[in-house]
Amino acid sequence: MFLKVSLYISLVIFFIALIYKVSTWFRYKVGIGATEISVSTRFFSAIEGILLTIFSPKILTLMKVFVLDVLLQFRILREDFLRWVMHIFIYVGFMLLLLMHALDKYITASLWDNYYSTVNPFMFLRDLFGVFVIVGVIIAIYRRFILKVPRMFTNIMDLYAILIVAVIMLSGIFLEATKMVAYSDYKRMVDEYSGLSDPEELKSLEAYWVKEFGTISPNLQEPIDEVILAKGKELHESSCAGCHDRLQWAFTGYGTAKIISPIGLRIDRAHLPGVLWYVHILACFVGLAYLPFSKMFHIIASSVSLLANGTIGQEKIAPANRATLQAMELDACTHCGTCSLRCSVIMAFEEITNMNIFPSEKIASIKTLACGKELSPQELRHIQEGVYLCSNCYRCTVVCPAGINLQDLWFNVRETLLAKGYPESLVLSPLSFYRGLMKEETVPKDYEKPLIQAREAIAAQFDLIKKKDEVLPLTSTNKKLQSGLNLSAQAKTFSVCFGCQTCTTVCPVVGNYENPQEALGLLPHQIMHAAGLGIRDLAFGSNMLWDCLTCYQCQEQCPQGVHVTDVLYELKNLAIKQVRERTLQSTERK
Amino acid sequence: MMEFALFLGCTIPARLNQYESSSRAVLKKLGVELVDIREFNCCGYPLRNIDFKAFILSSARNLALAEKKNLNVITLCKCCYGSLKKADYLLRESASLKKDVNETLKKEGLKYEGRIEVKHLLSVLHKDIGIEAIKGKMATSFRGLKIATHYGCHALRPSQVVGFDNPLAPTLFDQLVELTGAESIEWAMKLECCGAPLWGINDQLSMNLTLKKLADGKKSGADYVCAACPYCHIQFDKVQKMILSNGNENHPLPSILYTQLLGLTLGVDRKVLGLEMNEIPISGIEALLKKEEELAQEKALAEQKENKKEKESTKQ
Numbered sequence: 001m002f003l004k005v006s007l008y009i010s011l012v013i014f015f016i017a018l019i020y021k022v023s024t025w026f027r028y029k030v031g032i033g034a035t036e037i038s039v040s041t042r043f044f045s046a047i048e049g050i051l052l053t054i055f056s057p058k059i060l061t062l063m064k065v066f067v068l069d070v071l072l073q074f075r076i077l078r079e080d081f082l083r084w085v086m087h088i089f090i091y092v093g094f095m096l097l098l099l100m101h102a103l104d105k106y107i108t109a110s111l112w113d114n115y116y117s118t119v120n121p122f123m124f125l126r127d128l129f130g131v132f133v134i135v136g137v138i139i140a141i142y143r144r145f146i147l148k149v150p151r152m153f154t155n156i157m158d159l160y161a162i163l164i165v166a167v168i169m170l171s172g173i174f175l176e177a178t179k180m181v182a183y184s185d186y187k188r189m190v191d192e193y194s195g196l197s198d199p200e201e202l203k204s205l206e207a208y209w210v211k212e213f214g215t216i217s218p219n220l221q222e223p224i225d226e227v228i229l230a231k232g233k234e235l236h237e238s239s240c241a242g243c244h245d246r247l248q249w250a251f252t253g254y255g256t257a258k259i260i261s262p263i264g265l266r267i268d269r270a271h272l273p274g275v276l277w278y279v280h281i282l283a284c285f286v287g288l289a290y291l292p293f294s295k296m297f298h299i300i301a302s303s304v305s306l307l308a309n310g311t312i313g314q315e316k317i318a319p320a321n322r323a324t325l326q327a328m329e330l331d332a333c334t335h336c337g338t339c340s341l342r343c344s345v346i347m348a349f350e351e352i353t354n355m356n357i358f359p360s361e362k363i364a365s366i367k368t369l370a371c372g373k374e375l376s377p378q379e380l381r382h383i384q385e386g387v388y389l390c391s392n393c394y395r396c397t398v399v400c401p402a403g404i405n406l407q408d409l410w411f412n413v414r415e416t417l418l419a420k421g422y423p424e425s426l427v428l429s430p431l432s433f434y435r436g437l438m439k440e441e442t443v444p445k446d447y448e449k450p451l452i453q454a455r456e457a458i459a460a461q462f463d464l465i466k467k468k469d470e471v472l473p474l475t476s477t478n479k480k481l482q483s484g485l486n487l488s489a490q491a492k493t494f495s496v497c498f499g500c501q502t503c504t505t506v507c508p509v510v511g512n513y514e515n516p517q518e519a520l521g522l523l524p525h526q527i528m529h530a531a532g533l534g535i536r537d538l539a540f541g542s543n544m545l546w547d548c549l550t551c552y553q554c555q556e557q558c559p560q561g562v563h564v565t566d567v568l569y570e571l572k573n574l575a576i577k578q579v580r581e582r583t584l585q586s587t588e589r590k
Numbered sequence: 591m592m593e594f595a596l597f598l599g600c601t602i603p604a605r606l607n608q609y610e611s612s613s614r615a616v617l618k619k620l621g622v623e624l625v626d627i628r629e630f631n632c633c634g635y636p637l638r639n640i641d642f643k644a645f646i647l648s649s650a651r652n653l654a655l656a657e658k659k660n661l662n663v664i665t666l667c668k669c670c671y672g673s674l675k676k677a678d679y680l681l682r683e684s685a686s687l688k689k690d691v692n693e694t695l696k697k698e699g700l701k702y703e704g705r706i707e708v709k710h711l712l713s714v715l716h717k718d719i720g721i722e723a724i725k726g727k728m729a730t731s732f733r734g735l736k737i738a739t740h741y742g743c744h745a746l747r748p749s750q751v752v753g754f755d756n757p758l759a760p761t762l763f764d765q766l767v768e769l770t771g772a773e774s775i776e777w778a779m780k781l782e783c784c785g786a787p788l789w790g791i792n793d794q795l796s797m798n799l800t801l802k803k804l805a806d807g808k809k810s811g812a813d814y815v816c817a818a819c820p821y822c823h824i825q826f827d828k829v830q831k832m833i834l835s836n837g838n839e840n841h842p843l844p845s846i847l848y849t850q851l852l853g854l855t856l857g858v859d860r861k862v863l864g865l866e867m868n869e870i871p872i873s874g875i876e877a878l879l880k881k882e883e884e885l886a887q888e889k890a891l892a893e894q895k896e897n898k899k900e901k902e903s904t905k906q
Contacts, residue, residue: 150698344600344632347648350694351641389640391632393600407604428791429639430669433821436790437605437828451791508782512798547792549799550638551783552747556757565748573642 003281010285017292018300025328028370031412032419032443034323045320058311065310070303075401079338086139090165093132101126102284116243124249127176131252133169137162151346151358152337157295164287164294171280176253178273181216181264185273194239201235208232213247214257216264298334302402305332309403326412329404330367335360339396339406348389356386359396359406366413377422381584384417388426392434415442418450423457423583425576428546455546458579465521465541493562497528503554503564509547520544524554524564531567540575544568592718594664594709595656596624597674600632601820602666608864609820612849613666613711615858619727620719624664627655633670634677649677650691653708654700663708666849668819671710672744672752678708679751710745712818712848713754716762721769729857730885731771735878737851738812738843739767739774740803740826742819743783766848767816770855771880777810779803784817786825797833800825804843814875818848828869844870854879 026042029035053062068074073091077084100108100122108122109115115122140162143149179185186209196202207224209215209232247254260267267273291297308325317325339359340346348357355361365383369375375383387410396406414435418424427435427450439447464470503524510516510523517523521542522530530538539545545568554564602610617624634648652674656663665671681688682704692701709717715724741755741763749757760781764774785800804826807815817823826845834842845868853863854876865873880888 342628345637345648347631347634347651348637348641348644350647351643391600391636392604393632394604395600426640430636430787430791431640432790433601433636433786434790436793436796437824437832439793439832508799509795512795512802547788547795549743549783549785549787551743551787553743553783556747556749563748569638570642572639576640 002278006281006285010289013289014291017289021292021297021331024371025324025331028327028330028372030323030326030330030366030370030409030416032415033319033412034326037320037323042320042324045318046324049318049321053311061311062307065307069306069310069403073401075306075403079399079401082139083143083336086136086143089132089136089139091136093129093136094165096129097126097133100129118244120245120249123245124251127173127250127252130169130172133165137166137169149337149341151340151343151360153335153340153358153361155335155364158335161295164283164290164296167283168280168287171276171283173252173256175273175276175280176250177256177260178267178276180214180247180250180253180257181261182268182273183215183217183265184268186215186217193243194235196235196239201231204228204232205235205240206232208236212236213244214254214261216261216268218265295334297331298402301328301331302334305329306403309405322408322412325405326409327370329402329406329409330363330370332402332404333360333363334402335364336401338399338401342395342399344391344393344395345389352385352389354382354386354389356383357389358386359410362386362410363406366409369413378584380417380420381422381424384414384420384422384424385426387414387417388424388431391431411438411441415446419443419446421449421453423453423579424450425454425458425579427451427454428458428572428576455543457583458546458575459541461579461582462537462541462575464535464537493560494528494531494564494567496560497525497532497558497562498560499525499529500559501525502557502559503528503562506553506557508551508553509544509549520547524568527571528562528564528567531571536571536574539571540578545572545575548572591623592621592714593623593625593661594714595627595630595659595661597630597633597652597656597663597665597667597670597708599665599667599670599820601824605824606820606847608867609666609823609847609849612847612853612858612863615862616849616853616856617664617711617714619856619858620715620724622664622714622719625659625661627659629655633665633667633673635669635673638673645673646677646680646687646691647694649673650681650702651695651698651700653678653681653706654695654702657702657706658700660706662706664711664714665708666711666818667821668710668742668745669821671708674708675752678704710754710818712745712763712766715766715852721765724852724856725769728770728855730880731855732875732878733771733880733884735770735772735875736775736811736813737767737772737846738777738807738810738815739763739780740784740815740817740822741781742817742822745819746781763818763848767851770851772851775807775810775812777806777812779806784819784822784825786821786829789825789829796825796829800830801833801840804830805840808841808843812843813878814846814872815843816846816848816851823847831869842870844868844872846872846875851875 026039026046053059073084073087076087101117104115104117104122112122117123117126144152144154144158144162186206190196190202190205194205196205203220206215206217207220207228210217210220211224211229211232247257287296291299305328308328312325337360340361343357343359345357356365362383365379365386369380369383390410392407392410394407397404397408400406411434418427426432432451435442459466501523504510504526507524510520513519521544522538523544527539527542527544530536548565548568550565550569552565555562555566558564596614598610614624630652632648633652634645637648638645653663663674665674681691681702688702688704695701741760745752745754746757746760754760755762758781767774779802782803783799784803785796785798788796788799804815815826817826823845826843830842830845834840850863850865850868850872854860860873860876865876
């Protein structure tokens with residue numbers, strides 16, 4: 001009764017949660033394309049896409065992906081052998097336990113007429129599969145906490161996943177072991193199935209079980225008379241052996257039973273087998289009911305992601321399906337950290353402390369963003385910075401074991417965030433080259449906005465350049481600027497500038513304009529001079545800084561050996577750092 | 591046997607596969623062994639605008655990874671080349687910077703001592719392999735082909751750091767282009783920037799610089815512009831196409847990667863060279879390769895000359 005009720009409750013929760021989760025794939029809006037597409041359009045477009053794939057030659061690709069990537073998990077194998085072993089052990093072991101052991105009434109019993117959970121090969125296999133899972137979990141713990149795979153972060157969901165599997169497995173083994181030693185279980189079986197009533201016979205059988213099966217009896221103690229044992233064996237063979245193979249075959253349970261045998265009687269008196277049964281069953285049902293909300297949902301979502309992305313390939317997909325796919329991919333992420341391990345720009349984290357630089361952490365932030373949670377401007381800016389700090393090398397997408405098209409996700413989210421209007425200084429770095437190449441994929445009217453906003457935000461911090469009438473005191477040499485410009489030990493050279501203007505003359509950017517000062521603010525030689533005077537705001541506010549090609553013409557030709565380009569680089573660094581500090585603080589204040 | 595750690599960077603694997611495949615094929619023909627180091631990360635070039643430390647750490651990590659394997663680095667990208675060179679230079683120059691950087695690298699069990707060298711593909715071809723050795727491997731050559739050779743800023747400058755060639759009058763790349771039988775034309779803007787560093791930041795400015803340069807190349811009679819850097823090439827190829835499709839009436843000056851150009855004369859399969867993968871078509875260039883009959887004729891002529899010489903010398 002308890003079993004049925006709790007099973008049905010957990011199944012109902014599971015299915016409602018499953019429907020809810022899948023519905024989010026159609027409801028959550030991830031990127032720029034997603035905002036204007038209705039839920040029903042997305043739903044029917046997805047159905048259409050699936051049907052078109054199934055009834056086309058692509059079905060072969062789909063089947064190939066299913067076997068290689070979903071079942072055999074080649075994508076994990078390609079990345080890391082140990083991890084593949086870990087995952088295969090857990091997943092094969094758990095699946096087989098589910099089919100053969102948990103669903104034995106429906107599957108195993110209908111396939112094999114002679115099925116009893118207590119005869120071989122079933123009894124042995126159950127323990128073997130359990131060992132698979134435990135070995136897998138041990139490798140998982142080893143990788144996370146001892147080997148400490150670089151840039152693999154452990155969050156609460158990762159711990160839950162390890163914990164729930166461990167509880168199910170350990171409670172199962174201990175349940176088996178305590179049942180082996182428990183006298184009352186033995187007694188119940190004898191009463192129900194043996195049909196023996198003669199006390200002498202009962203005693204012989206009990207003796208045999210104590211000796212051979214590890215039952216801990218309150219009545220009997222070894223050594224036991226050989227004659228009684230022989231009688232017991234006879235009785236065992238006639239009434240028990242048909243359904244009971246030697247327990248040694250259930251090696252994990254038997255081993256544990258041997259260890260706990262000294263307290264066997266107390267275990268029985270405390271009704272531990274009953275308690276463990278509840279623990280085992282409840283852990284399974286909790287796992288089932290909570291599955292759609294936990295990391296374990298990747299069993300479904302990652303498979304869908306692999307199948308979808310495996311068949312889509314390089315082609316362009318309908319905007320409605322892209323929106324659905326990206327919402328689904330957020331669930332497909334297992335937080336395995338492969339992307340962060342292979343990420344090209346990870347070293348930036350050493351200087352710019354923002355967890356969103358790591359792809360594996362970025363995706364969690366995007367999830368919060370997608371489900372429509374209100375985020376503070378500061379949180380949004382941190383996500384924006386993390387998403388922008390990406391060299392667009394596609395490596396994360398190539399290595400993702402769940403086949404998620406991370407690159408496209410970043411691009412899409414980047415555009416959505418930029419459209420929110422928080423200025424992002426990083427758009428003024430060559431990281432924007434990719435955005436320029438993808439210009440046609442952006443919303444045309446919004447393309448220039450972030451670039452303008454970033455320049456405006458910087459100019460707003462350093463507005464001295466706009467105050468043309470302001471008289472500058474010649475004594476205000478900013479020593480801090482000079483000491484700040486020594487990152488590369490070369491940028492100090494601006495002090496030897498004698499104002500010959502060679503740098504400005506050879507600069508292709510300056511040469512591009514009729515009236516360069518109007519477009520660029522200070523020109524290179526003036527920036528060197530401003531740096532010499534320590535008037536940094538004048539330099540920071542000049543467009544020249546952000547329109548510098550870093551072609552090194554100026555530096556190469558300088559007769560005084562001023563490292564003009566290097567100075568410009570460092571001024572940019574300082575400006576970005578200051579704007580970051582100031583505007584992130586101002587969003588905090590809001 | 592020459593051996594290098596191949597530093598691909600971010601752009602080539604993601605957006606310019608033909609540069610990787612053609613370079614691998616060409617270097618293999620010329621007997622260069624390439625080692626792939628999976629742990630390589632961004633060279634630091636785009637980060638240098640943002641944060642110096644982020645740049646130097648990124649670069650230094652790559653150098654340390656290569657040093658761990660005792661391999662010199664070969665780069666295909668000039669921006670990667672410039673960044674790695676710069677970082678290497680600074681680390682050699684400043685002991686305190688090196689100490690600071692190594693302190694961070696230690697977390698991953700890495701360390702950079704400065705025992706390796708960073709080279710660009712073109713330097714390897716010119717200095718390590720040598721013009722004559724390449725000529726010896728050539729299957730055919732071009733005739734009547736005019737190339738606007740584009741050096742790329744970060745290979746040439748700052749010359750004090752990179753030491754690639756004479757920064758004001760370089761000839762290294764021209765020699766490499768000419769060895770394929772093509773003519774490397776004289777053009778005023780040869781050493782100017784391609785415009786790529788500003789694409790995505792200030793498109794109008796970037797576009798002006800690119801078009802100005804390409805127009806000069808065309809005016810000077812070039813059939814193709816030739817680059818050996820993914821940024822320059824993408825700027826001349828995809829970005830030029832984007833610009834021209836936006837109502838600019840000009841005909842494009844197509845861009846060919848140097849490894850595609852050389853690969854054709856070395857007889858590398860056109861598919862491996864990815865001739866079809868360029869955005870602005872370049873397959874017309876194949877018509878300018880000398881055919882077998884021509885090569886046979888040339889050979890015969892050369893032999894005749896030899897014979898004549900021999901006869902003359904025996905007469906004397």
